[in-house]
Amino acid sequence: xxxxxxxxxxxxxxxxxxxxxxxxxxxxxxxxxxxxxxxxxxxxxxxxxxxxxxxxxxxxxxxxxxxxxxxxxxxxxxxxxxxxxxxxxxxxxxxxxxxxxxxxxxxxxxxxxxxxxxxxxxxxxxxxxxxxxxxxxxxxxxxxxxxxxxxxxxxxxxxxxxxxxxxxxxxxxxxxxxxxxxxxxxxxxxxxxxxxxxxxxxxxxxxxxxxxxxxxxxxxxxxxxxxxxxxxxxxxxxxxxxxxxxxxxxxxxxxxxxxxxxxxxxxxxxxxxxxxxxxxxxxxxxxxxxxxxxxxxxxxxxxxxxxxxxxxxxxxxxxxxxxxxxxxxxxxxxxxxxxxxxxxxxxxxxxxxxxxxxxxxxxxxxxxxxxxxxxxxxxxxxxxxxxxxxxxxxxxxxxxxxxxxxxxxxxxxxxxxxxxxxxxxxxxxxxxxxxxxxxxxxxx
Amino acid sequence: xxxxxxxxxxxxxxxxxxxxxxxxxxxxxxxxxxxxxxxxxxxxxxxxxxxxxxxxxxxxxxxxxxxxxxxxxxxxxxxxxxxxxxxxxxxxxxxxxxxxxxxxxxxxxxxxxxxxxxxxxxxxxxxxxxxxxxxxxxxxxxxxxxxxxxxxxxxxxxxxxxxxxxxxxxxxxxxxxxx
Numbered sequence: 259x260x261x262x263x264x265x266x267x268x269x270x271x272x273x274x275x276x277x278x279x280x281x282x283x284x285x286x287x288x289x290x291x292x293x294x295x296x297x298x299x300x301x302x303x304x305x306x307x308x309x310x311x312x313x314x315x316x317x318x319x320x321x322x323x324x325x326x327x328x329x330x331x332x333x334x335x336x337x338x339x340x341x342x343x344x345x346x347x348x349x350x351x352x353x354x355x356x357x358x359x360x361x362x363x364x365x366x367x368x369x370x371x372x373x374x375x376x377x378x379x380x381x382x383x384x385x386x387x388x389x390x391x392x393x394x395x396x397x398x399x400x401x402x403x404x405x406x407x408x409x410x411x412x413x414x415x416x417x418x419x420x421x422x423x424x425x426x427x428x429x430x431x432x433x434x435x436x437x438x439x440x441x442x443x444x445x446x447x448x449x450x451x452x453x454x455x456x457x458x459x460x461x462x463x464x465x466x467x468x469x470x471x472x473x474x475x476x477x478x479x480x481x482x483x484x485x486x487x488x489x490x491x492x493x494x495x496x497x498x499x500x501x502x503x504x505x506x507x508x509x510x511x512x513x514x515x516x517x518x519x520x521x522x523x524x525x526x527x528x529x530x531x532x533x534x535x536x537x538x539x540x541x542x543x544x545x546x547x548x549x550x551x552x553x554x555x556x557x558x559x560x561x562x563x564x565x566x567x568x569x570x571x572x573x574x575x576x577x578x579x580x581x582x583x584x585x586x587x588x589x590x591x592x593x594x595x596x597x598x599x600x601x602x603x604x605x606x607x608x609x610x611x612x613x614x615x616x617x618x619x620x621x622x623x624x625x626x627x628x629x630x631x632x633x634x635x636x637x638x639x640x641x642x643x644x645x646x647x648x649x650x651x652x653x654x655x656x657x658x659x660x661x662x663x664x665x666x667x668x669x670x671x672x673x674x675x676x677x678x679x680x681x682x683x684x685x686x687x688x689x690x691x692x693x694x695x696x697x698x699x700x701x702x
Numbered sequence: 703x704x705x706x707x708x709x710x711x712x713x714x715x716x717x718x719x720x721x722x723x724x725x726x727x728x729x730x731x732x733x734x735x736x737x738x739x740x741x742x743x744x745x746x747x748x749x750x751x752x753x754x755x756x757x758x759x760x761x762x763x764x765x766x767x768x769x770x771x772x773x774x775x776x777x778x779x780x781x782x783x784x785x786x787x788x789x790x791x792x793x794x795x796x797x798x799x800x801x802x803x804x805x806x807x808x809x810x811x812x813x814x815x816x817x818x819x820x821x822x823x824x825x826x827x828x829x830x831x832x833x834x835x836x837x838x839x840x841x842x843x844x845x846x847x848x849x850x851x852x853x854x855x856x857x858x859x860x861x862x863x864x865x866x867x868x869x870x871x872x873x874x875x876x877x878x879x880x881x
Contacts, residue, residue: 461747468747580766586789587796593765594704624761645747653747669764 276327280436284331287348289399290355296395297538298359302326304541308438309364310502311493313567315442318493322358322365328433329423330354332455336422336429339458340469346419349403353410353423356396357430360385362537363545367503371510375525383424385526385537387412392530418460421469426644427458427479435485438493446488453478461645461653470645470653479644495623501570501674504619505560512557512616513549556616570619573680574673574687575697582696592671595622603691607673611686618675618683703739703804705758707797710767710786714794715809719785721821723759724748726784728826730755732811732874735833737804745838749831759784767793811874818870828859829867833876843877 272285286294293299302322311318333354337347360382362368372380390396390408397404410419422429432451439447457475461468471479493499513519522528523536540548549561563569576582576592583589604620611618646654671691675683688695712729713720720726731750734741743750762768767790772782786794798805819825832851836843841851845868859867871877 578765580789586767586793589765589789590706590767590793593706593761593767669761 278324278328278331279440280328280433281331284327287351289348290330290351292399293352293355293396296393296399298389298393298396299323299326299355301538301541302358302361304543305361305363305365306542307365307434308442308493309367309499310506310564311442311496311499313502313564313569314496314498315444315493318438318442320437320441322361325434325437326355326358328437329357329429332429332433333422335455336432336458336469339455340418340422340460342418349406349410350419350422350429352400352403352407353419354429356390356407357386357411357423358382359389360387363540363542364503364506367507368510370507371514372524372526374511375514375521376527380526383412388526388530389534389538392534418467418469425469427454427469427471427482431486432482435482435489438489439485442493444489444492446492447485449481449485450478454482459647461647468645470647473646473648476646479646483644497572497623497672498569500621500623500672501572501619502564504621504674505564505570508616508619509549509557509560509564510545512555512560513553516553516555516557518549518552518557519545556614560616568677570617570674571677571680572672572697573675573683574671574691574695576671576691576693577696578669578671583693588693592622592669595671604673607683607687607690610690611675611679611683613675613679613683617679618673621672621674622669623672624669703737703801705741705754706762706767707801708733708739708741708804708808709755709758709762710790710794711797711801711805712808712812713768713784713786713790714798715805715812716816718791718794719783721781721783722823723756723782724823724827725815725821726759727751727755728823728830729812729815731830731834732815732876733808735837735876736811736874737807743834745831745834749827750834762790766790814873815870818873819866822863822866824859825863825867825870828863829870832867833871843871845872845877845879848877 273288274291275283275285278284300323305322306312306318307320307322307325308315308318330351331354334347334351337350342350362371362382362385366382369381372385387408390400390404390411400407410423421427424430432454435447435449436451439445453475454471457472457478459470459472461470510519514521514524520536523532526533526537546561546565549557550565553561578589578592580589583592600620600622604618607620608615608618648654673683673687684695684697708730709726712726712733720729728749730741730752731743733739734743734752741752741754743752745751759768763770763784766787769785769787769790770782771785815826819829832848833843835851836847841847848868848871849864868877
């Protein structure tokens with residue numbers, strides 16, 4: 259058996275190098291190179307990593323493809339640090355390369371479309387799993403390792419290999435934070451990657467193994483957490499990006515109503531083959547041109563507005579805080595506000611303003627990234643606390659000893675509308691909601 | 703049931719203030735077991751962990767219903783305390799009237815945890831973890847099984863502390879003596 263592995267390794271030695279702005283060169287094995295040329299991987303060259311962020315940060319146009327290569331590289335780096343076997347390292351690197359193949363147009367925003375169509379949480383990870391299972395080209399290329407790869411990409415085992423791809427200190431985040439920072443020009447995402455990588459360790463437990471970090475790397479991890487928090491407040495949660503994504507989502511809903519997009523073909527629970535063929539034909543470019551060329555209604559109008567940066571503007575904002583909403587019963591209602599209630603409120607304001615659903619959108623923003631345990635990211639993978647291994651062997655959760663307290667950014671309710679109506683809509687929203695417009699008061 | 707309601711009632715039941723994020727997590731876990739409310743607990747090194755609980759805590763602090771204060775212990779650890787603000791007290795009083803049965807259940811859990819293990823988060827976490835493990839493996843939750851599985855966890859707990867954890871699960875009526 260070991261002899262066979264050695265032969266395989268010889269065949270699979272790194273064969274090509276690709277230049278990368280973060281790591282200099284990324285080396286690929288023959289198998290990895292073969293995968294790069296698969297249709298599902300090449301499609302990622304047409305899906306922007308940061309969705310509509312380019313509307314705020316024009317250079318944020320890099321794609322899921324570069325990030326996948328970076329994740330593969332970092333996954334390999336972590337595997338070496340944790341002294342995983344060659345087979346496991348190879349597997350984890352392939353996982354890193356393929357972990358995002360299930361993304362739809364404009365990345366995470368498309369997950370909401372699938373959620374609405376299926377009536378369940380349908381994350382890109384689920385689509386990735388379906389692609390791995392059913393795509394002929396991939397199945398052929400991954401012969402013999404598909405099952406194991408599928409297990410680590412769907413986090414079934416929850417072991418160290420899974421944690422390298424999805425955990426509080428995973429290859430995905432360690433790559434995209436710095437890459438997002440590099441491409442947006444926002445310096446907040448920079449942290450000491452080498453220090454983090456060199457201090458990762460395995461924390462053994464009866465139930466399973468975890469990835470933690472040695473005490474020596476604690477400050478580097480604090481810097482990483484701070485970077486994540488700041489990138490969220492400055493980039494991922496920027497109000498212009500939020501409205502651009504909401505507009506795109508609305509355009510897709512109209513396109514489904516107008517039968518410009520085929521809802522049945524976008525439902526993975528009906529016919530998998532039809533779903534995958536249709537889903538994989540959609541990327542950032544194709545969906546926009548499909549809507550613009552086929553729609554004769556609101557879907558087309560919204561996409562053209564997005565393409566020409568004619569965005570809806572802020573008309574009304576309230577932070578869910580004591581200063582903005584002194585009445586505690588009213589404030590509590592906003593803390594617990596559900597999607598249906600937001601929709602109802604939007605309809606009420608739009609109806610009174612005489613505006614259509616393409617002209618007014620309500621958005622409840624919650625900065626979900628906090629400085630301690632809760633490092634929820636855009637994907638729907640559940641977050642866990644970072645574990646610190648002390649010199650004396652004691653294991654602690656970072657939240658229990660970090661000097662950074664949580665960051666309590668209040669939720670905000672936004673009403674966006676067409677530019678020319680924003681003053682009038684602001685007043686209508688103020689009247690219906692019964693709370694002073696924070697936006698206008700800030701402007702004065 | 704909304705997690706923010708449970709959290710406010712729980713902190714109210716604890717006298718208006720709770721020390722430690724882990725304590726809240728574990729109280730919530732036992733509340734979810736006893737009341738069958740689902741807060742999405744997942745396994746973790748320090749026992750079951752819920753993102754919903756963390757997010758609810760943040761939301762309630764950001765919206766001024768809870769106040770967080772941190773203090774540094776002599777071992778350089780930071781302990782956070784969560785206290786109901788004036789608005790938090792008012793809304794909790796309203797909620798107590800509207801959800802009295804839930805409040806009584808939560809109070810029983812909080813009182814039991816406090817009486818048996820006090821502020822010792824290690825015992826609390828250990829008990830929650832062992833219960834979670836045994837339950838997910840479909841095993842009988844008896845004193846013997848708890849001690850057996852507990853020994854393999856590798857946590858540095860004394861025999862007395864392990865006994866306290868067994869006592870806690872027993873007091874919460876989540877474990878029984880061998881048949």
